[in-house]
Amino acid sequence: MRCGYGSLAVIKGVSLHVEQGEIVSLIGANGAGKTSLLKAIAGLLPLWAGSIHLDGSDITGTPAWRGVSRGLVLVPEGRGIFADMSVLDNLIVGGYRNRDRQLAIDRVLERFPRLHERQRQIAGTLSGGEQQMLAIARALVGRPRILLLDEPSMGLAPLIVKDVFDIVRGLRSQGVTVFIVEQNAVAALGIADRGYVLETGEVILEGTGEALRENPEVKRAYLGKGYREVWE
Numbered sequence: 001m002r003c004g005y006g007s008l009a010v011i012k013g014v015s016l017h018v019e020q021g022e023i024v025s026l027i028g029a030n031g032a033g034k035t036s037l038l039k040a041i042a043g044l045l046p047l048w049a050g051s052i053h054l055d056g057s058d059i060t061g062t063p064a065w066r067g068v069s070r071g072l073v074l075v076p077e078g079r080g081i082f083a084d085m086s087v088l089d090n091l092i093v094g095g096y097r098n099r100d101r102q103l104a105i106d107r108v109l110e111r112f113p114r115l116h117e118r119q120r121q122i123a124g125t126l127s128g129g130e131q132q133m134l135a136i137a138r139a140l141v142g143r144p145r146i147l148l149l150d151e152p153s154m155g156l157a158p159l160i161v162k163d164v165f166d167i168v169r170g171l172r173s174q175g176v177t178v179f180i181v182e183q184n185a186v187a188a189l190g191i192a193d194r195g196y197v198l199e200t201g202e203v204i205l206e207g208t209g210e211a212l213r214e215n216p217e218v219k220r221a222y223l224g225k226g227y228r229e230v231w232e
């Protein structure tokens, strides 16, 4: 696919795929085009060329709200929670199209005990990590087939990043497919079945999470010292 803003091409010919039940991470530096790519997949940024398929159907040009009802749910950069509403009300909004909303909310609260304890709390008063968990939990209430996560580690302390990524890892065992874009290559490749490296709008490397973690170029450019201690 190709897309951009005005005459500025930001995604310059990216081709990628995510299989059901996989966690696929796309890493890239600041400004590589990660958020733009996710917006394009979610139907928030029109394509200039190329196409997007979900379960064999061409969904190119499908508006984001319709994508949601097909199970394509974006957790945006900066979380996008409703800060003035309670945790529970955020979850209710997340499930507005789901007929079994109450059941979905009960399941999500079971999965996120921290949110269960804080369900009456105003969302804007949660810690950063809890807000990220709420953003993911709200998306899950919509029963996604594929969850698109935009930089969930942003602004979080390393230990909290680990909590959030443990949750993402756990989603795979519940059959949720995850596509995650991250600057934090350590965290994102630590949980990935497969990964891609995006540089200035182009995929320059792809492989299994493990192969990318061992790739010298990736190590030099994206993986700082000490990641083994944290992730292996």
Ligand code: ATP
Pocket: 005, 008, 010, 028, 029, 030, 031, 032, 033, 034, 035, 036, 037, 183
């Ligand atoms: P970061 O990790 O810093 O969030 P990113 O990889 O997600 O970066 P994008 O946010 O997709 O990168 O931005 C890619 C390029 O597109 C940047 O040069 C940015 O300035 C530009 N860009 C993003 N949004 C817009 C917009 N609404 N209008 C014009 N240019 C934009």
